[in-house]
Amino acid sequence: MRKFDILVVGGGPGGFVSALLTKRLSPDKSVALVRRDEKAIIPCGVPYVFGTLKDADKNILPDAPLKNAGVEVVIGEVSSIDLKEKKVVLSSGEELGYEKLVLATGSYPVRIPVKGTDLGNVFYVVKSYDATAQLKDAIEKAKNVVIVGGGFIGVEIAEDVARNYGDKKVMIVEMLPHCLQRNFDPEFCELAEEKLKSLGIEIKTNTLVQELVGEGGVVKSAKLSTGEEIPADLVIIAGGTRANAELAEKAGLKMGVFRAIVVDDFCRTSDANVWAVGDCAEKRDPFTGKPSPVMLASIAAREGRVAALNILGIGSKGLRGGTVPVFSTIIDDLAMGAVGMTESAAKAEGFDVIVGNATAPDKHPGALPGMKELRVKLIFSKVDGRLLGAEAAGGASVGELVNVLGVAAQLGATVYDLVTMEFGTHPRLTASPIAYPILAAAQDALAKLLK
Amino acid sequence: MRKFDILVVGGGPGGFVSALLTKRLSPDKSVALVRRDEKAIIPCGVPYVFGTLKDADKNILPDAPLKNAGVEVVIGEVSSIDLKEKKVVLSSGEELGYEKLVLATGSYPVRIPVKGTDLGNVFYVVKSYDATAQLKDAIEKAKNVVIVGGGFIGVEIAEDVARNYGDKKVMIVEMLPHCLQRNFDPEFCELAEEKLKSLGIEIKTNTLVQELVGEGGVVKSAKLSTGEEIPADLVIIAGGTRANAELAEKAGLKMGVFRAIVVDDFCRTSDANVWAVGDCAEKRDPFTGKPSPVMLASIAAREGRVAALNILGIGSKGLRGGTVPVFSTIIDDLAMGAVGMTESAAKAEGFDVIVGNATAPDKHPGALPGMKELRVKLIFSKVDGRLLGAEAAGGASVGELVNVLGVAAQLGATVYDLVTMEFGTHPRLTASPIAYPILAAAQDALAKLLK
Numbered sequence: 043m044r045k046f047d048i049l050v051v052g053g054g055p056g057g058f059v060s061a062l063l064t065k066r067l068s069p070d071k072s073v074a075l076v077r078r079d080e081k082a083i084i085p086c087g088v089p090y091v092f093g094t095l096k097d098a099d100k101n102i103l104p105d106a107p108l109k110n111a112g113v114e115v116v117i118g119e120v121s122s123i124d125l126k127e128k129k130v131v132l133s134s135g136e137e138l139g140y141e142k143l144v145l146a147t148g149s150y151p152v153r154i155p156v157k158g159t160d161l162g163n164v165f166y167v168v169k170s171y172d173a174t175a176q177l178k179d180a181i182e183k184a185k186n187v188v189i190v191g192g193g194f195i196g197v198e199i200a201e202d203v204a205r206n207y208g209d210k211k212v213m214i215v216e217m218l219p220h221c222l223q224r225n226f227d228p229e230f231c232e233l234a235e236e237k238l239k240s241l242g243i244e245i246k247t248n249t250l251v252q253e254l255v256g257e258g259g260v261v262k263s264a265k266l267s268t269g270e271e272i273p274a275d276l277v278i279i280a281g282g283t284r285a286n287a288e289l290a291e292k293a294g295l296k297m298g299v300f301r302a303i304v305v306d307d308f309c310r311t312s313d314a315n316v317w318a319v320g321d322c323a324e325k326r327d328p329f330t331g332k333p334s335p336v337m338l339a340s341i342a343a344r345e346g347r348v349a350a351l352n353i354l355g356i357g358s359k360g361l362r363g364g365t366v367p368v369f370s371t372i373i374d375d376l377a378m379g380a381v382g383m384t385e386s387a388a389k390a391e392g393f394d395v396i397v398g399n400a401t402a403p404d405k406h407p408g409a410l411p412g413m414k415e416l417r418v419k420l421i422f423s424k425v426d427g428r429l430l431g432a433e434a435a436g437g438a439s440v441g442e443l444v445n446v447l448g449v450a451a452q453l454g455a456t457v458y459d460l461v462t463m464e465f466g467t468h469p470r471l472t473a474s475p476i477a478y479p480i481l482a483a484a485q486d487a488l489a490k491l492l493k
Numbered sequence: 494m495r496k497f498d499i500l501v502v503g504g505g506p507g508g509f510v511s512a513l514l515t516k517r518l519s520p521d522k523s524v525a526l527v528r529r530d531e532k533a534i535i536p537c538g539v540p541y542v543f544g545t546l547k548d549a550d551k552n553i554l555p556d557a558p559l560k561n562a563g564v565e566v567v568i569g570e571v572s573s574i575d576l577k578e579k580k581v582v583l584s585s586g587e588e589l590g591y592e593k594l595v596l597a598t599g600s601y602p603v604r605i606p607v608k609g610t611d612l613g614n615v616f617y618v619v620k621s622y623d624a625t626a627q628l629k630d631a632i633e634k635a636k637n638v639v640i641v642g643g644g645f646i647g648v649e650i651a652e653d654v655a656r657n658y659g660d661k662k663v664m665i666v667e668m669l670p671h672c673l674q675r676n677f678d679p680e681f682c683e684l685a686e687e688k689l690k691s692l693g694i695e696i697k698t699n700t701l702v703q704e705l706v707g708e709g710g711v712v713k714s715a716k717l718s719t720g721e722e723i724p725a726d727l728v729i730i731a732g733g734t735r736a737n738a739e740l741a742e743k744a745g746l747k748m749g750v751f752r753a754i755v756v757d758d759f760c761r762t763s764d765a766n767v768w769a770v771g772d773c774a775e776k777r778d779p780f781t782g783k784p785s786p787v788m789l790a791s792i793a794a795r796e797g798r799v800a801a802l803n804i805l806g807i808g809s810k811g812l813r814g815g816t817v818p819v820f821s822t823i824i825d826d827l828a829m830g831a832v833g834m835t836e837s838a839a840k841a842e843g844f845d846v847i848v849g850n851a852t853a854p855d856k857h858p859g860a861l862p863g864m865k866e867l868r869v870k871l872i873f874s875k876v877d878g879r880l881l882g883a884e885a886a887g888g889a890s891v892g893e894l895v896n897v898l899g900v901a902a903q904l905g906a907t908v909y910d911l912v913t914m915e916f917g918t919h920p921r922l923t924a925s926p927i928a929y930p931i932l933a934a935a936q937d938a939l940a941k942l943l944k
Contacts, residue, residue, distance in 0.1 A: 055926050062927075067940055087858050087920045100860040103927070340918045343926035347936075348913050356943065358909045368917030377922055407538050409551040441922025442893035449897055452914055453904040458809045462799050463903055466819030467791045469538045471828055471892025475506050475794035476513075476554070485798075489518055492807070
């Protein structure tokens, strides 16, 4: 039996980073990564394979960094974990021993309880090379694409297909009142929906798919809760995802409310030699202390770093009490981002909030070419002024602007901090120092706090 | 004599923000802003008036926000300040009384000791409407433009002229070994210089202008320290600037080493009723505690906010020990940014530093259209791991990426904080969660720290 100082199970971002960072920081240790698929993929790139890249091979997570660092990559499916013997067993029968084990087994799509999901041309969004390549082929041939679920993945696939093909009708069916509603307040969701519609995408909110109807074993239409039956020669189900933690549960690790592996602030599980990172590990909301169902590649990568440092005995503040999610996306030319809690979510949790809003040109003077309006909303706790959440919409600069707010929220910034902080500005790159919308929104909130 | 609760002298960003924010947060107080020029301008927009906007009227700082908030705007030149009587005297003879006074009198260009600077078609870069409009007219007619000084303003003017006119030869003469050397380490300066050269700009570094030679009272050439005499029908001197603090000095306020007004962490001067903000106020480097000659519109605006809160008795952490400058600029399609100290400056101050470097595609996968390489350098103190400075170069996302680093530095982040922090990523907007260069550079530094 081969034995490794550090064995990582799973080839997504959490596993990749855990393996690479432990090896880089401690080159004398033996590190192996075992994963099921021959080719690993970039999970966030999946929606862009279909219309922009048009090639699953352009969305590969390369092995070179792992191999160059000296991480052994093993292709194989883990069928069980033996915590006592400190080994994993592969479906081939091979056993791999470990001193420290990192579980990064990811997530899988939740099956929806709808008749007809077993028909041909009905796809869940599975984050693997083969599944991505198959779905791409199906999209190329389809005429009427129905996407079930208007969260990030559903919206991004719809956008990428509508923007890059002229010959397809695309519809999003979402059960909530708005697309992207888990991450944005309604006024921002509406900006997104307008932009989606401008690309020709039809949106049905407050609507459930009740049945998929087939002909010759292949889907041909979808019956909706509105009573309509709409043509559909391709259905993509982009609903929720669930932690893939069965192996861990069978091995006897402690599981949380979302059936994910319970971890502490350093990604340690209930077994002293096992860490869990990414979608398979439970998250915690640092503002409420509650478990949270959020899943993102960037969070998985973060947890990979936290676990690596902890495994090697390098001091850090770990997860700092939980995960402040930082999302971003772009719909045509409208970039959107969100940090932490929405106003609606904060209120639902019982927070007394103060909200600041601001809009400014993202270049200054606004007469400069390529200017777009940049809108920022900040959500503060009224009691101590702490930043609980933020939303932004504008041009591509939103992608890093949300990280400004993400770092501020993670370091515990308050409205008073934000108002007195230095933000660099440049005519062609940002809003003006006078109207910079993070500052202006903080000032707006402060004015309300003082009333 | 009219008397105001809050009187602000100066119409640039520092004065504008001081007046606007005090009035907005305390609408019952009377607030006036007195400035010399009829039209206020956006100082950072000046370089882009010449080639991009081609119109000084497109670079106006509008009065509407001030007037809508109820700030009285007085056009007039302040000729003296009477601290005892709490009033200022205008050159018209009018007197304006105050309860609290904010000085935001800006800066002026340092005169260089070179023969011939009084010739026609020799311009200093003066941040006023009239001066900008005149220089724009002169640039339109010029053939051989020589720019003295390769700092931000010199580089930006050179770039804007070269990029927008096909018919002009542009040369930068810089006395230091590199352009932008006060803000970037040599490897980043070289990226900037390559890009400037690709626009056809000629660069002479390690070179002084020794004499400007005229014909009929108008400049026709420049003699350089290299012995060359180069044709020049327009010379723009973009050298240093000096605090415009003579009024304050005459009034008896305490002055600092750079002849700027001494202020504390809340922008208070040596007189209990007077605050100073922007270029006329002394800055402090929070890492060394030393006075610093840095001047930026964004810093002026920040100090305006700090002064406004302090005047109104609203608690804040003020300047937090000083100013971490956050710069950004863009040369053609190469955006560059810097935060805090360069590696060279930190070493010169005696810091034991650890540097981390990383380069990554600014989209992921890198096959996505519009991808640019994004390069990040982080400078940490070896003793406590604190982030002292950062430099970045890449696409337009650098404009907000430096603010991520600016907020981190201002909130005291260490290499351990950065490595374990969440950064949002998106295929079309940022680098990948695995290669995100702030993280990757922090990891690089950490690996060196642990050796």
